[in-house]
Amino acid sequence: MRGQGKEKIGVALIGCGSIGTLRACLASRHPSVNYLAVCDVVEAKAAELARRAGAKTWSTDFRKILDRPEVDVVIVSTSEGDHFEPVKEAIQSGRPVLVEKPFVLDLTDGQKLIEAAKEQKVEIFVGYTQRFRRRFLTVKEMLQAGHLKQVHSAFAKIYIPRVIAEAVMSRSPKTTPSLNTLTYLLDLLLWYLEGVRPVSVYAQSSLGYFKQKYDTPDATWVLITFEDGTVATLGVSWQLPDYYPASGSTIEFELFGSEGVLSIDDSHKDVILASSKPLSPQFIFEVPKNIGFLGSAMPGDWALNHFWGPMKDETDAFFDSVIKGVRHPALPDGKQACRVVELSLAIDRSSQTGKVVHIG
DSSP states (O other), X not given: OTTTTOSSEEEEXXXXXXXXXXXXXXXXXXXXXXXXXXXXXXXXXXXXXXXXXXXSEEESOHHHHHXXXXXXXXXXXXXXXXXXXXXHHHHXXXXXXXXXXXXXXXXXXXHHXXXXXXXXXXXXXXXXXXXXXXXXXXXXXXXXXXXXXXXXXXXXXXXXXXXXXXXXXXXXXXXXXXXXXXXXXXXXXXXXXXXXXXXXXEEEEEOSHHHHHHSSOSEEEEEEEETTSOEEEEEEEEEEOTTSSTTSOEEEEEEEETTEEEEEEEOOOSSEEEEEEEEOOOTTOOSOEEEEETTOOTTOEEEXXXXXXXHHHHHHHHHHHHHHTOOOTTOOBHHHHHHHHHHHHHHHHHHHHTSOEXXX
């Protein structure tokens, strides 16, 4: 694998939006990265990020930065519907790739990328960043240690405010709450129940603001049945008012086993800042606000001029996995991400038809 065994590597970052900006800044500060190239179809965004992150070169054509011999690994942070081409080209160039979630919006595209990676003998990793939150890592450890013995049922929900969902739809009009947001919980659930296959889903959606404006649901709830009889109820909502939770998402997750229960409250009500001085905008927020649910931003937080949190840990894990040739245990690969896409699409089909959808 390209980059393996090197002391220093070169990174190509494709997509200079809010998450791409974070990835580029994190790459520029990683001790093993000595070359950074950035790309965006908007020239001003690529040039500005190159200046900010100290990139050696920038372009509006991702193929030009993939032609650079200094590049060993690729990060694809484009809009959700624009992952396929840059990931395919990166694979064909023989470089390992980290691509943001969801992997793809079409299952056939995902299968093509997996086959291409297999032929080229390169790795695809997918940025399901919440795996690197300490609380969710701890759940995986407790499950492996057998504290619940066998999980028989699960409940989880994730809510995001309308302002974030609006930003999602503006850049990726073909996505849905299931594909974009519930996907985090689906990934965690399949990771926690590793080796147990989902066989059917039944979903229902509420149709209001987002249905009228974007022809997509406002909220979706689903019952998932697994091959061993385990059942899970999951929900996603884009209906929360703007800025509540002020900085991102709220998550609850519960697992019920034959010898215990494990419950996570990730609602971020434990550290709240209310100030007469507006907080600075962060990520996709365009206007200041006066109340902040600190620590609720899903990628992490800036503090003391450094970025801390799961996206930093995930980005570091990608670089370290490439250099050492040993995959980090929390990094999902393309096959795992494809199973999440398959499940997400099945949920949307069930919601649209009102019928149980069986998963092959």
